[in-house]
Amino acid sequence: MQVVKLSLKEANKIPIEADNTNPDNFAGKTEEEIKAILVWYGNDQYPLGDFFNVKVEGSDSVENTKLVFEGDVSRVKRIGQNMSAGEIEINGSVDMHCGFGMRGGKIVINGDADSWLGCEMTGGEIILNGNASYYVGSGYRGEACGMRGGKITINGNARDYLGEHICGGEILVKGSVGLLPAISNNGGKIIIEGNATMPASEMKSGTVIIKGEVSDLLPSYKEEGTEEVEEVIYRKFVGDVNVGGKGVLLIK
Amino acid sequence: MSEILIKNASVCDPAQGINCETMDICIKDGKIVESVSANAKVINADGRLTMAGGFDGHTHSAGKINVGRSINPNDARKNLVPGLSGQVARTEKTRAQVGYNTPNTYAIGYRYAKLGYTTICEAAIPLIAARHTHEEFKEIPILDKMGLSLFGSNWQVMEYIRDKEPEKLAAYVAWGLKASRGYGVKIVNPGGGEAWGWGKNVSGLYDPVPNFDVTPAEILMSLAEVNERLQLPHSVHVHCNNLGKPGNYATTIETMKLFEKIKPSRDRQALHVTHVQFNAYAGTSWRDFETGAPMVADYVNGADHLTFDLGQVIFGPAVTMTADGPVEYANARMLHEKWSNQDIELEDASGVVPLFYSPKSFVNAVQWAIGLELALLVKDPWKVMFTTDSPNGGSFVNYPEAFTYLMSAKRREEVISGFSKMALDRMVLPGIDRELDFYELAIMTRSAQSKMYSRPEKGNLKPGSDADIAIYDILPGQIDPSTEYAKVKKAFSGAAYTLKNGEIVVKDGEIEATPKGKIYWVNAKVPSAIDSAMQKDIDIKFRKYYTVSKSNYMVEDAYLQKPVEITTEGVF
Numbered sequence: 001m002q003v004v005k006l007s008l009k010e011a012n013k014i015p016i017e018a019d020n021t022n023p024d025n026f027a028g029k030t031e032e033e034i035k036a037i038l039v040w041y042g043n044d045q046y047p048l049g050d051f052f053n054v055k056v057e058g059s060d061s062v063e064n065t066k067l068v069f070e071g072d073v074s075r076v077k078r079i080g081q082n083m084s085a086g087e088i089e090i091n092g093s094v095d096m097h098c099g100f101g102m103r104g105g106k107i108v109i110n111g112d113a114d115s116w117l118g119c120e121m122t123g124g125e126i127i128l129n130g131n132a133s134y135y136v137g138s139g140y141r142g143e144a145c146g147m148r149g150g151k152i153t154i155n156g157n158a159r160d161y162l163g164e165h166i167c168g169g170e171i172l173v174k175g176s177v178g179l180l181p182a183i184s185n186n187g188g189k190i191i192i193e194g195n196a197t198m199p200a201s202e203m204k205s206g207t208v209i210i211k212g213e214v215s216d217l218l219p220s221y222k223e224e225g226t227e228e229v230e231e232v233i234y235r236k237f238v239g240d241v242n243v244g245g246k247g248v249l250l251i252k
Numbered sequence: 253m254s255e256i257l258i259k260n261a262s263v264c265d266p267a268q269g270i271n272c273e274t275m276d277i278c279i280k281d282g283k284i285v286e287s288v289s290a291n292a293k294v295i296n297a298d299g300r301l302t303m304a305g306g307f308d309g310h311t312h313s314a315g316k317i318n319v320g321r322s323i324n325p326n327d328a329r330k331n332l333v334p335g336l337s338g339q340v341a342r343t344e345k346t347r348a349q350v351g352y353n354t355p356n357t358y359a360i361g362y363r364y365a366k367l368g369y370t371t372i373c374e375a376a377i378p379l380i381a382a383r384h385t386h387e388e389f390k391e392i393p394i395l396d397k398m399g400l401s402l403f404g405s406n407w408q409v410m411e412y413i414r415d416k417e418p419e420k421l422a423a424y425v426a427w428g429l430k431a432s433r434g435y436g437v438k439i440v441n442p443g444g445g446e447a448w449g450w451g452k453n454v455s456g457l458y459d460p461v462p463n464f465d466v467t468p469a470e471i472l473m474s475l476a477e478v479n480e481r482l483q484l485p486h487s488v489h490v491h492c493n494n495l496g497k498p499g500n501y502a503t504t505i506e507t508m509k510l511f512e513k514i515k516p517s518r519d520r521q522a523l524h525v526t527h528v529q530f531n532a533y534a535g536t537s538w539r540d541f542e543t544g545a546p547m548v549a550d551y552v553n554g555a556d557h558l559t560f561d562l563g564q565v566i567f568g569p570a571v572t573m574t575a576d577g578p579v580e581y582a583n584a585r586m587l588h589e590k591w592s593n594q595d596i597e598l599e600d601a602s603g604v605v606p607l608f609y610s611p612k613s614f615v616n617a618v619q620w621a622i623g624l625e626l627a628l629l630v631k632d633p634w635k636v637m638f639t640t641d642s643p644n645g646g647s648f649v650n651y652p653e654a655f656t657y658l659m660s661a662k663r664r665e666e667v668i669s670g671f672s673k674m675a676l677d678r679m680v681l682p683g684i685d686r687e688l689d690f691y692e693l694a695i696m697t698r699s700a701q702s703k704m705y706s707r708p709e710k711g712n713l714k715p716g717s718d719a720d721i722a723i724y725d726i727l728p729g730q731i732d733p734s735t736e737y738a739k740v741k742k743a744f745s746g747a748a749y750t751l752k753n754g755e756i757v758v759k760d761g762e763i764e765a766t767p768k769g770k771i772y773w774v775n776a777k778v779p780s781a782i783d784s785a786m787q788k789d790i791d792i793k794f795r796k797y798y799t800v801s802k803s804n805y806m807v808e809d810a811y812l813q814k815p816v817e818i819t820t821e822g823v824f
Contacts, residue, residue, distance in 0.1 A: 142326035204588075243588065 002060040007070040019078040023065040023086025131156035138164035203247035255292035261302035266699040267712030272728040279719040282753035305370030305720030307701035314388035320354040336649035353643035361393035368722025368747040374399035382432030398772040401434030405445030407598040410464040423786040426776035433773040436486035440575040442468035445600035448577035480517040482776040485706035498535040501544025527563025527641040529623040542678035549629035561637035564623035566646025577601025617675035638696040652744035656737035719754035
């Protein structure tokens with residue numbers, strides 16, 4: 001097991017783009033090597049060691065590498081981008097694009113996450129023990145597919161456009177979400193335990209379950225009786241008929 | 253000024269009938285000359301293939317492409333052709349580049365230059381949006397540019413045709429070219445753009461346009477007559493009716509036949525039909541869709557009044573953009589894709605839809621084959637201009653890949669081997685073994701264009717011509733393009749040298765310098781009495797309908813970088 005502990009030397013105002021801060025890039029590296037990894041800061045690159053105190057315990061493969069961010073990293077973006085295995089623990093809040101395009105492994109965030117959490121991920125797991133901002137698990141602007149696999153669990157609330165364009169994988173929100181969750185869902189599963197507004201518009205396929213209250217249910221769904229999931233009976237809607245969709249929306 | 257001597261070039265210059273002969277080329281003050289002094293800078297070509305700079309006669313590189321950019325922000329990160337796409341940071345010599353199908357303006361200039369191209373023709377300028385096109389032209393470095401102005405669904409045009417006023421129509425076309433600083437007359441789905449304003453389309457050459465009582469055939473003939481009356485350097489440039497519909501090859505041939513009676517006023521074709529791949533479909537629906545290329549090629553082989561370009565499909569993502577509004581609506585509905593639709597006031601329609609050409613789709617596979625069939629079945633390469641209708645059939649950065657399809661039957665077989673049986677049954681390409689040589693390729697990519705657009709200083713290496721030259725890292729006698737296609741592709745993907753007006757702009761596939769290119773436009777002279785009578789009519793249009801005033805509508809010379817005004821005398 002290799003554990004890399006990182007803590008910010010001082011809070012940064014300009015965001016750090018830590019797009020290569022993942023177990024794939026840290027596994028088997030010494031403290032000095034990790035400190036020398038370049039990250040974007042403003043319009044130039046600097047060694048990671050300029051911003052972070054780095055402590056490395058052990059040396060191991062990617063699967064057995066764990067990154068621990070101590071404290072708030074709410075101005076550090078793209079942590080865990082493209083990671084394929086291993087684990088990242090963030091004991092504080094994190095900036096945008098955390099877990100972007102991740103393929104495997106696990107990210108645990110003990111704080112809040114800014115927008116685009118788990119955007120375009122294809123595998124692995126993200127557990128957020130706080131609130132998420134906009135576009136969780138969605139796609140890059142203009143892309144037809146967001147998340148394609150893996151699972152995102154949010155133990156707090158999320159804001160608008162949760163799971164926009166998702167084509168696979170699962171998002172579970174224990175709290176409530178904002179406007180238009182599961183917009184253009186194309187095969188993913190989204191479960192919202194709290195409330196939602198205008199869910200699953202332009203859904204082509206996939207499943208959306210909302211256990212709380214739904215505001216402004218869109219009129220473009222066909223009601224097809226009821227369906228029971230885990231001993232709870234939901235009203236079943238199929239659509240969005242505007243796009244010839246066959247997605248399933250279950251609400252109370 | 254500067255002198256350059258290119259030594260030991262293996263010159264391929266079809267305009268002079270030179271087929272890969274070793275010779276020297278002399279350059280002085282940006283032009284090719286007979287000889288230079290001993291002080292000339294020497295470029296040793298070492299026997300490498302040397303051609304005039306490439307000339308893309310039909311590309312969407314300024315104007316509508318911007319709509320493509322805004323609806324496809326994800327294109328910015330696509331890097332399917334490394335070195336010619338994707339995100340490239342700025343350097344000392346170049347600005348930052350992004351994109352693949354819809355790259356930023358700087359990238360368009362750099363990437364064409366890397367392919368050895370030095371001139372492009374924007375395929376569609378709506379008159380009212382010409383200012384924007386020229387703003388983009390200004391920011392496309394290196395290349396010389398020109399653009400074709402849209403007239404095919406214009407109210408004033410259709411009224412003059414209906415009212416049988418050919419002289420005023422000529423005056424209007426001349427004024428429209430001047431207002432848009434355009435180079436030629438583009439006709440897109442004649443009448444269809446106006447019908448689309450009513451949610452309709454025209455179904456063929458004799459289907460009247462709603463509210464105007466003129467037919468597409470009348471629009472085509474009247475504009476062609478005006479084109480010749482004004483002695484414009486290019487013929488009418490026609491995107492036929494029924495584009496993208498199975499069975500449309502018949503409309504295409506019918507359109508070509510109409511022009512048999514048009515007498516060109518210059519030594520060039522009477523008609524240029526564009527992206528014929530999209531207009532050479534047989535069958536009656538997408539179920540029994542098949543190639544119509546043999547029928548079209550058959551007609552073209554027996555006719556000598558027309559030229560055409562391919563609109564070759566490249567597998568992968570593309571962005572369709574056209575003034576043919578109803579086609580884009582059909583695309584968007586069929587493919588469940590993003591759709592941009594614009595009404596160009598009194599002038600035309602416009603649409604943009606991204607799509608993906610997949611070799612697994614039998615329709616896309618047949619489309620891919622049709623472009624190549626047209627190029628290979630038409631015997632005379634001087635009738636054929638190579639294009640992908642970039643980015644409608646695919647981005648221009650794939651030209652080197654497409655050249656290998658034309659030059660190697662083995663390469664074609666490789667691609668075809670991935671097609672379904674159904675696709676193979678609907679195409680004739682597997683039975684064609686013709687392979688183009690460098691000479692024929694040079695005709696289709698530069699020399700034919702010189703004639704089609706009446707630009708004798710382009711597309712050839714005669715003394716007096718512009719010193720726009722591409723040297724590719726190929727030794728003609730020592731390479732067999734039909735088997736060594738990977739080498740051919742590599743060489744055409746990054747020219748060893750590209751010279752623009754005698755300045756080295758690309759060396760070893762990298763940008764060396766980024767001079768500003770010229771803008772060609774045509775000023776056709778019309779008698780003032782006819783012009784002022786026409787002005788009275790359009791003044792009414794501006795007062796009653798347009799959102800802008802006439803004085804704000806005209807593109808001024810201040811908008812043009814290094815303008816080159818081509819004057820012609822109208823015959824009245």
